[in-house]
Amino acid sequence: MALEEVSPSAHSVNLSDLGDDNNSLFDFVDVEADPTTATHSTQMDQDINSNDYARQRRELLDLIIRLQAIGLGSELELPQIACIGSQSVGKSSLIESISGVALPRASGTCTRCPIECRLKRSEQAWEATVYLRFESGKSGYTGRTKETQFGLIANVADDRNIGDIELVKGLVTSYVSRPSCLILLTISCESDFENQGAGRLAREHDPQGLRTIGVLTKPDRIERGSERPWISMIKNETQSLRLRHGWFSVKQPSARQLEAGMSWSEARELDEKYFQDTAPWSTIEDEWRKQLGCSNLINHLGETLGKVILSRLPHICDEVDRLIALNASQLESIPPPPSLDPLAEVLQLVNSFTRDLTQHVQGDPRSGRPGLVQSLVMSAKAFQEDLRKITPVFQPTDKSDNAGSPDTPNFLPPGEEWPSKSEKGLTYWLNDVVELAEGARTRELPGEFPFAVTEELVMRTLHLWRQPVKDVFGRAERIFVRRLTALVEAHFGQYTHGGLRAVVQKIVLEKLEECKTVTVQELDFLLEMESLPFTLNSHYYLDYKEKFLKHYATFRNNRSALGRSLRAKPSPRREREETVADPLEAALENLRRAGFDNLNRQDLVKLLPADFSQQAALEIMASARAYYQVAYKRFSDTVPLAIDHRYVRGFEKAIQSTLVNGLKISASDAHDRCSKWMAEPQSIVRKRAELNDRKERLEAARMELMEVPGVVAMRERLSKMNCSSDRARLGSRNLSSTTQVAHAHTSSEQKVSSSPSSPVPEPISEAGPYGFAVEERAATPEPERETVLSLSPRDMMMGLRASAPVFSPSVSQKSNVTAVPAEPRLYTSHGRW
Structure with missing residues (x-):
């Protein structure tokens, strides 16, 4: 059984009451059991509520009662007394002696329930309010409530209830394991101490006996001549059973006296008279007489609990502050309550949503690579790479020659990798182009070929651009929809219950589909524009045509002996003197004298005789390849720009007006609809109410605690001690x-x-x-x-x-x-x- 005796502030209790032991601020106040601190018999005879110090204790105890009344008993570790003992050791009788509340305690009767007693002094006549609470449960469910009186059981009458033994032990442990709980260990003198399990449990959770108060009940049941071990416990002489607060003994009325209707005051007188007249209790030294009788026990419990409360006040204050901060963070985690003007709030949400969307569309440098614009740029670069993979590959030799492929041209922009073999079947050999050109001739003069040949080679490639266009738009669509969904959730996600999020999501998706249709039409238009070769970028086109023609011709002429000779490096001067003069060097020297400067051996390749059809085929290859270079550069820019303009920015520009019109903000019933949309789920309403109520209770508790004289100074002292300890460790x-x-x-x-x-x-x-x-x-x-x-x-x-x-x-x-x-x-x- 556990007694919880509580009362408030101590107006004249200051830090000096805690002693010099720093541990008193962290654990429990040491109430020494010596003659200097003993309560004199004249004081014990007085009512414990009559002196000033008792009044100060009552104020501290009343403070704890008010904290419990606020509803913080389950959230704060408030000091209390837990009375524990085995079955039938007299716990109920002890509680009745302390509190005056009659409990069933006849022979063969068991209280059979945990009891919580809160004692508070009142100037009015005694009165009580009885609360009946009915609880329902289900099979397999173990109920819990706040218990402070516990009876440990060792046997059950039915194997079906064998789990009750561990259940009760667990309930006891949940209380006595708390450092703020005083353990009132009840031991019956009619059975050996070793046979009573409560002693082992108390020693397990309080091995040094710092917060355990021992009480010996039924001293009249001690057999004559066997009193010495029990007297030694009262004197705290038994080393293994020594407690800081010592052992007490009380005498309760017998069953016959209870049946005779003995009153509470008569029982107190009987208890006092027993220890005065009955040996060996009556002959015990005066310094230990303060350990005998219920009055001394009550006085010691009140004094000790008051000091425990005082020592725990700084920790309770810190815990209240921690709970206030935790409660505030939980309040911040839930949406604010709906405003009184739902129409204005909906408009504010729409404006906030469109502002964030605009920031994402314009680009946020702080977002890094995962940003919307950054992701779209990466997708555009992938599109450009896809176009390069479709590049037609021209081989300036016949397929039967097995001459290999020319090297990558050194005049292409750095970083651009071009395929040496087409994966799309766009590899053209010289004989293929010659055959295509010869087959396309109609009435052309000798040496002329129709433009249709070049156009055909270009169109075969450009027709393959449709799939990369679909791919790049598909990627952009997924990127934008994913980002847009996150924004809708961030701004309207908390309004799922009222339906606002669903309405906004529907409007957004419909507008996205409109923008998608416009964008697809724009992309089809761009593809259609590329159906015929055209460019005004003459310089870029002609420059690349010349370079590709030279590149193809050089590779083609390398096959001949003369071509290899033209490409060979000139011999060193020493070797030229020993051999016949190089005719190619002599020819170049003569050309230089004639005014043709800056010529080299490679320039002479153009003078090599070539087949007329093959030379025309090389020019066709160079024209087609140069135009693809121009067209792919142009197209790789216009497609991403069209997607950005028609789809992304097009949606961003139109969504605000679309939402306002779609939500029908200007309609006559807009206020009612907005109120419905902004409605919160009941779970959020209940949670906010609970947190606000908890906030009020915690703030009320802090006000109560701050009104205790000296509590601020105690917290400052405790903080300094903690800082000093941390510094010492550091x-x-x-x-x-x-x-x-x-x-x-x-x-x-x-x-x-x-x-x-x-x-x-x-x-x-x-x-x-x-x-x-x-x-x-x-x-x-x-x-x-x-x-x-x-x-x-x-x-x-x-x-x-x-x-x-x-x-x-x-x-x-x-x-x-x-x-x-x-x-x-x-x-x-x-x-x-």
Whole structure:
């Protein structure tokens, strides 16, 4: 059984009441059992509620009662007394003696329920309010409530209830394991201590006996001559059973006296008279008489519980502050309540949504690569790469020659990789183009070929652009829809219950479908525009035609002996003197004398005789390839621009008016519809109400606690003690860090000066969070002195330098680490980085 005796503030209790022991602020106040602190018999005879100190205790206990009344008993670890004991040891009788509440305690009767008693002084006549609570359950469900009286059971009458043993033990443990709970250990003198399991449970959770108060019941059941062990327990002489608060003994009425109708006051008188007249209790030394009788027990319980409450007040204040902060964060996590003007709020949501959408469409540099614009650019680059893969591949030799493929032209833009073999079947050999050209001739003069040949080669390629266009638009659509869905969820997701999110989502999807239709039409138009070759970019086209023609002709002529000779490097001067003069060099020299400067051997390739049809085929190849270079560059820009203009920006420009019209904001019933849309689910309403109610209760509790005199000073003292303890631990960890850091920095400076290209040394692991050491002035701090921590200015500067970013101008490689550049000379001799 557990007794919870509670009362409020102590107006004259200050920090000095806690003693010099710092542990009193963390655990329990040590109530010494010695003659100097003993309550005199004259005081014990008085009512415990009559003196000033008792009044101060009552105020502390009333404070705990008010905190429980606020509803924080289950959230805060409030001090209380848990009375525990085995079956039939007299727990109910003990509670009745303390509280005056009659409980069933006849022979063969068991209380059979946990009981919570809250004692509070009142100037009015005794009265009680009885609450009946009915609870329903289901099979397999174990109910829980707040229990403070526990009877440990060792046997059950039915195997079906054997689980009750562990259930009761678990209930007891849940209370006695709390550091703020005083354990009122009830032991019956009619059975050996070792046979009563409550003692083992109390020792398990309070091994040093700091918060256990022992009570011996039924002293009249001790057999004559067997009193010595029990007297030793009262005197706290038994080492294994010694408790800080000692052992008490009380005498309760017998069953016959109860049947005779003995009153509570008569039972108290009987208890006092028993210990005065009955040996060996009547002959015990005076210093231990304060451990006998219910009055002394009640007085000690009130005094101890009051001091426990006082010592726990700073921790309760901290816990209340923590719960207030937690409650505030939970309130922030739920949507705010609907405003009184739902129409204005819906308009505000629409405006906020469109502003965010515009920011995404315009581009946000802070979003990085996952941003909307950045993602669309990456998709456009993939589209450009797809177009390059469709490039027609021209081989300036006959297929039967097995002459291989020409090298990649060195005049193409860097970074552009062009296929040497077409995966789309667009590889054309020289004999294929000759055959196509010869077959297309009609009435042309000799040496002329119709433009239709070049057009045919170009159109065969451009017809394959439709699939890359579909792919790039599909990627853009997925990127935009994904981002748009996230924005709709962020702005309207909390209004799912009222249906606003669904309405907005429907309007958005319909508008997206309209924009998609317009965009597809625009892309089809762009594809249709490319159905006929055309360009005014003459310089770009003619330049590439000339370069490709030279590239193809050079590769073609390399096959002949003369061509190889023209491409061969000139012999060194020494070898030319020993051999016959090179006729090609002689020809080039004669041309230079005739005024044809800057000619080389490769320029003479153009003078080689060639088959007329093959030469025309090479020109057709160069024309088709040059035009593709022009057209692909143009098309790779216009398609992404069309998608951005028609689909992305087109949607962004129209969505605000579309939402306003689709939601019918200007209609006569708009207010009612907006109210319905903004309606919250009942779960959110209940949660907000619960959190607001909890906020009021916690703030009320903080006000109650702050009104206790001295509680602010106690919290400040506790905070200083915690800071001092943390500093001491930090100082012991970094006791020799100054010497280590100084040595490490000296070594690193030497390394840097001797090897400028060596990497920057790693930060010292023993240094502080910014690389500097924490210096302790005293290796072993004196008692009652705080450990003083200081930062050396040199260490602080070195730490700041160690945390500076390092930039390397070389490209980082995954396989190795690039060298760091030498230390710049712009720093002073003392400014090592």
